[in-house]
Amino acid sequence: MSDNQSWNSSGSDEDLETAESGVGQPVGIAEYSGILSKWTNYIHGWQDRWVVLKNNTLSYYKSQDEREFGCRGSLCLSKAVITPLEFDECRLDISVNDSVWYLRAIDSEHRHQWINSIELHRAESGYGSESSLRRHGSMVSLTSATSGYSTTSTSSFKGHSLREKLAEMETFRDILCRQVDTLQKYFDGCADAVSKDELQRDTSSFCLKLMFQTSILTNIPLLLSIPVSEP
Structure with missing residues (x-):
């Protein structure tokens, strides 16, 4: 797992695998956090932000050190639409009604980890569904998305x-x-x-x-x- 993201509380890679398999799943999903680039505006472009996934809510802070000052924005993921872009293996867009967050991960594997974590939180809250994960307007399952990421991660970066x-x-x-x-x-x-x-x-x-x-x-x-x- 990248140094730029973390599972807090008792969370770990083993906990994630346990939650995915459904065997011995703990009550509630551990907080997931890390650095993602977020599109700000035409002047500043992409800026690194500390993003926190907790209780089916996605929040972001200017940096990890500024969490004590409160988040700069948050999205409830209950009705969010997650769009991993095919032409950019690092980017994912998360939209709730008219609010859209344009985010970029470090690489395709990092993006997959975030999407997987979001889907786990949505499933835990009872809102997870295939309709929330879209690719250019067409609905795709998490399984097909995973296979797509594996292919991409092993492909050339030319x-x-x-x-x-x-x-x-x-x-x-x-x-x-x-x-x-x-x-x-x-x-x-x-x-x-x-x-x-x-x-x-x-x-x-x-x-x-x-x-x-x-x-x-x-x-x-x-x-x-x-x-x-x-x-």
């Missing part, structure tokens, strides 16, 4: 830099698409507000014109009764 660039481009595309959707909703709301304002302005202008015309018609007799001054 063109790894290109895959990383493609993975970053895909991340940019996903984020841009979400921002475009957000902006479109904002502009639609603005358009509705502008339409309402224009309607109010048109109505007010019409009322003013009507009042002006009524005033003129009302005062025509008075205007006609005023004699024209002689030169």
Whole structure:
């Protein structure tokens, strides 16, 4: 197991194997934690974060030393969708409704360990299912995913830099698409507000014109009764 992740409490690799087999499984799953790269923004890009998996909740901190200051964000995994990307063997996306975490592990084996741990926590909480693990929109089982990781881990790393660039481009595309959707909703709301304002302005202008015309018609007799001054 990598130095960048750990099983806390009484957890260990043996405990993980015991939990997987279902023989002598302890009450509750041990906390799982370690370093994952998390996409932050266009300026800072990928940043290492200390991620903790506990009680079916995924939380992250800026570093392990800052846990005492509280987490910077958390996701309840009950309805989370986990997406391991095929074109980037290190990346996994975790989404809950509109909230999406873009994460990257050290390698494919590290990613598999995290996905396996998440699925164990979900199963322990009663929410584990194959529908929570997706690959490019298609549902895959944990078994098929495991075989995929084994194949990937033994394959050549030729063109790894290109895959990383493609993975970053895909991340940019996903984020841009979400921002475009957000902006479109904002502009639609603005358009509705502008339409309402224009309607109010048109109505007010019409009322003013009507009042002006009524005033003129009302005062025509008075205007006609005023004699024209002689030169």
